[in-house]
Amino acid sequence: MTFANAGTLGTVPGKRDELVARLTMRSPLLEQLGCLAYEVGVNDDEPDTVFVVEIWESAEAHRSSLADPEVQASIASARPLLSGAFGGFRFDIVGSPLRD
């Protein structure tokens, strides 16, 4: 069952665009790990927040990705940009009105 993670990442003031740049760097690894979509964005009403929507082949693929050494290194290197404020939600995808 495909799995979605929709999240907000608070950044240190002024570091939003640097975090966006890191999160959008081309990553064949994510695809290999079972990531089907990973959209990164901003909302000027919340200038110190980065927004992400991820779709994964399964909740397990998402969980496993977080244990991957390369992913862990990437998270560690981004940590100085983060304020520590996180939000969002996760769910199992059960359907879409855009497909049968």
Next chain:
Amino acid sequence: MTFANAGTLGTVPGKRDELVARLTMRSPLLEQLGCLAYEVGVNDDEPDTVFVVEIWESAEAHRSSLADPEVQASIASARPLLSGAFGGFRFDIVGSPLRD
């Protein structure tokens, strides 16, 4: 610029699956209105909530869709299933690590 809406819809207790069934009914109209993705799901940790992630051609396409008479009728008919609790966030998509 593509636009994302990630939302939670609280339901009247026990009505989650009925709302999921409505939201996942095949809708060529949504595509015509500029909807690129519309994923609907559940999380058993929150049994009276339906989760959605939508991607639209633009924020304007999303806004306009809410004024479409057919969409408005569909929202009105789902209203008895909703508890009135809504959450989530919206953002402009600026990139993805899965594409150049």
